[in-house]
Amino acid sequence: MRENGWWGRNALADAVLALVLLGFGQLATGLAGQNQPGSRPVDGLCRVLLVVATLALAGRRYAPVATLVVVTVATSTYLVLGYPYGPILLAFLVAVYTVAVRLPVRPAAFAAGGAFVVLLAHVFVSRGPAPGWTGVLPASAWVVVPFAVGVVVRVSREAAARTRAEEARERAEQARRQADEERLRIAQEVHDVVGHGLAAISMQAEIALHLLPKRPEQAEVALTAISRSSREALDELRVTLGAVRRGAEREPVPGLARLPALCDRLAGAGLVVDLRLVGDPREVPAAVDLAAYRVVQEALTNVLRHAGVARAEVTVGYRADELTVEVTDRGVGAAGRFDTADGLDVTAGRSGGYGQTGGHGLAGMRERVTALGGQLTVGPGPAGGFRVRARLPVEPSP
DSSP states (O other), X not given: OHHHHHHHHHHHHHXXXXXXXXXXXXXXXXXXXXXXTTSOOOOHHHHHHHHHHHHGGGGTTTOHHHHHHHHXXXXXXXXXXXXXXXXXXXXXXXXXXXXXXXXXXXXXXXXXXXXXXXXXXXXXXXXXXXXXXXXXXXXXXXXXXXXXXXXXXXXXXXXXXXXXXXXXXXXXXXXXXXXXXXXXXXXXXXXXXXXXXXXXXHHHHHHHHHHXXXXXXXXXXXXXXXXXXXXXXXXXXXXXXXXXXXXXXXSOOOOGGGHHHHHHHHHHTTOEEEXXXXXXXXXXXXXXXXXXXXXXXXXXXXXXXXXXXXXXXXXXXXXXXXXXXXXXXXXXXXXXXXXXXTTEEOSTTOOSGGGXXXXXXXXXXXXXXXXXXXXXXXXXXXXXXXXXXXXXXXXXXX
C-alpha cells in the first residue's frame, strides 16, 4: 500500500508537470516566434505537436525510454517543420534527464545519443532557417546538460541508498550485539542464582541426612532451611527470567542491601558470615551494586562448598571514588579450590563456584568487575585461608 501511494503521488506530480509545460508552451510559443524571423507561424499542427511532447511526460517514470522516443520525435518534427525554438525544448530536456536518472549509465547514454541524432535533423533539413553545422553545438547542449545532471543525481541517490543500507546493517548488528550481551548477562545471573541456591541446599541436605538417624528433631531445622533457600532461589530466578519475557527489568535487582538476608540464608546452611561496613554507606549505581552483590554471593558459595570452615568475613568499604567488597575465610587455601595461575579446577569431583571446570565462577566475577572498570583480586589471604577482593569505581559523592 505504501508503494502504491508512492507511485500515485509521483504519477500525479508528473501529470501536473506535463500540464504546466503544456499551458506554458501554448502561451509562450507564439511570443517566441515573434522574436525569430523566418520561423513558421504557430498553427494547429504546432499546437498538436506541443500537446504530444508535453503530455508524454506524464508517463516518464513508468516508461522513460518510450517517453524520450515520443518527445524526441515530436520535438524533431516540430523543428524540421520550421516552428520557432521555444518551450517544447523544455519537454525534451526533461525527457533526457529522466532517462539519465532512471536507467544505468550505458543504456541511458545509448538512448540519449539516439535522441541527439534525431534532434540534429533540423540542423540540416528544415522548412525554417537551417543553422547547419553551427547549430550542432547548441543542439548538443540540450542533450549533454540534462544527461549530465541526471547522471549526477542518480549517482548521488545510489550513494545515499548505500549509506542508508550500511546504517541499517550497522543498526541490526548493534541490536544483535546488544541482544547477545543481554543473553550473556542473563546467563551469568542464572548461573549465580542457581549455583548459590543449589550450594546452600546441598549443604543443608547433607546436614539433614547426618542428623536424621540420631537427632531427627534437629534435621527438621535443616529441612526447613532447605525449603526456605529453594523458595528464595526460585523467587530470584523468577525475577531474573522475568526480565527476558518482558524485555526489561521492572523489579528491583539484587544489591548490597540484600547482604543481611544472604548472610541469614547461609547461616541456615551452616556458614556464619560476619558482615562489616567501612565508611558511610550510600547509594551506588545499579550495575555496581549488582556486581558487588554477585561477587560476595559467589565467593560465599565457594566458601560453603570448598573451604571446610563454618565462618567467613565480608567487608564492604565505601570510599569517595570506589566501592570495595572483600570476602575472607580461614579454610582451605587456593590449592584446594583452583589453580590461581589460570583459574582451572584442581579439586576432582567438585563442580560450581571456583571449582567449576574452566573456572566459570571466577570468570563470571572477573567479567562483571572488569566490565565496570574495576579490579578483582583472588588468592590466599594475608593470615591464611582465602580472600576475594573486588574494587569497583563509582562517581564521587557531590
